[in-house]
Amino acid sequence: MTTTASTTTTISAPPEHVWALLTDADWWNRADNGVVDVSGTIREGQKIKLVSELDPKRGFALRVAEVQAPRHMVWTGGMPLGLFTGRRTFTLEPAGDAACTFTMAEAFSGLLAPLILRSMPDFQASFDQFASALKTDSEA
Incomplete structure (x- = not known):
């Protein structure tokens, strides 16, 4: 897998509070987080659709593949037969009594990954915008 982006920030809020926002599609849609729209329910096994400010004319069909509340979540999407697969990981690690470290990373794999990655935006x-919005709203 090739990681194309990751961000980490310390949030002055307990993981459970941050998790509540991270799994709330309404928060995704109203926050200044780089996301235009998320539709669906953010729960393990569910399908969601994400539209990003990076490419607002295109929606990405994703599956909430793993959930270990309130610490870890993975979204996956891509092409059939594993030709191209994206894996977005969200992690919350406790950092003291009322704080946590949030990390989000995106990794891609598959036979077509080298070709497709050349045409994808940074x-x-x-x-970073997403992590900042999550921090701001969690600490509010």
């Missing part, structure tokens, strides 16, 4: 600024 996710870093979008990931």
